[in-house]
Amino acid sequence: MKKTILLAEFGTARWADYAPAAGALEGELADAFPGWSVRRAFASSRLAAALTEQGHPTPHLPAALAELAAAGGALAVLPTHLAAGGEYDGLAAQLSALGPRLSALAVARPLLSSGEDCIQVARALLEGILLEEGEGLVLMAHGSRAAGMGPYRPLAAALPQRVALGAMVNGGPEAAGRQLLRAGYRRCALAPLLVCAGGHARREMAGPGPDSWLSRLRGMGLAVRPLHQGLAELPALRALYCRHLAEALAAAGLDSV
Known part of the structure; x- marks a missing residue:
């Protein structure tokens, strides 16, 4: 039986x-699930x-799903979404x-x-993003058109006061900046809460x-140090993605090898 892991992402251009x-x-999934082939697909055509034009063939997600369904076999989908919402x-x-067209689906x-996920992600962020002495951290999430920062509030609750979250959609950095200023921080790192930057x-x-x-945080009086690493660059977060996939395989009665 053909077994495929599909890493489903919105996408990035470079x-x-x-x-x-x-x-x-992708590499970590291939190592953790040796009996499965690993593919990627982007929601953005x-x-x-x-x-694909850069020499790294990447299908549009609907086309990839149609192809895999036509081939049958077992399909395990790992969405890179941080939180449930409209896209998920x-x-x-x-x-x-x-x-119904697949022999198994996870x-x-x-x-x-x-x-517990939020606690694990908070720990991974604190261990993986190295802050300087006396420096806070602002994390820029994507956000939700319908819910704004709502999906991220449990994560925010698991983080210390020196780490503040904001959202690009229906949000902004001002609330995060005010949180750090109230906590006594005048310097901060600024990093994306996104799988890829x-x-x-x-x-x-x-x-x-x-x-x-x-610019907006500096306008509030904060000295800002931008960082450009994506979440999937942190080994602990890659491990959590692999754990979620292993749980889905087990729930579907599928082996990881």
């Missing part, structure tokens, strides 16, 4: 951004085409419709699915314009 983050996750729910609906839950995120986070998070 292989140089993808390789050290989600590319490293534009970003899938961009990576839409993917789950697509997969539910494909289920779908991993998002990274922040439980209180692609070009759009880099520009919104640390671009030279007045609307970037870097």
Whole structure:
């Protein structure tokens, strides 16, 4: 029986951004689940085409799912979503419709699915993002059009006061900056809470314009040190993704080898 792990992502346009983050996750999945082939697919057709043009073939997610369903076999899907929301729910609906055409289907839950997940992610962030003495940290999440920062609040509760979260969608850095200032911090690192730190995120986070998070936080009186690593560059977070996939395989009665 053919067994395929599909890493389902929104996508990023540059292989140089993808390789050290989600590319490293692909390699870790191949090592952890040796009986399975590992593929990637992007929800964005534009970003899938961009990576393909750079010599790294990447299908659009609907096309990849249709191909895998036609081939049959077992499919294990690892979405890189941090939290449940519209995009994850839409993917789950697509997969539910494909289920009868597959011999087996397993779908991993998002990274922040439980209180214990949030504790593990918080620990990985604190261990993996090296802060200087007397420095706080602002994390830039994507956010949700419907719920804003809501999906990230359990993670925020698991983090110390020196770490503040903000969202690109229906949010911004101001609340995070105020949290650090109230806690007595005048310096902070600024990092993306994103699997890959692609070009759009880099520009919104640390671009030279007045609307970037870097400029806005500096305008609040904070000295800001931007960092550009994606979450999947942190070994502990890659391990958590692998754990979620292993749990999904076990729930579906599938072996990891």
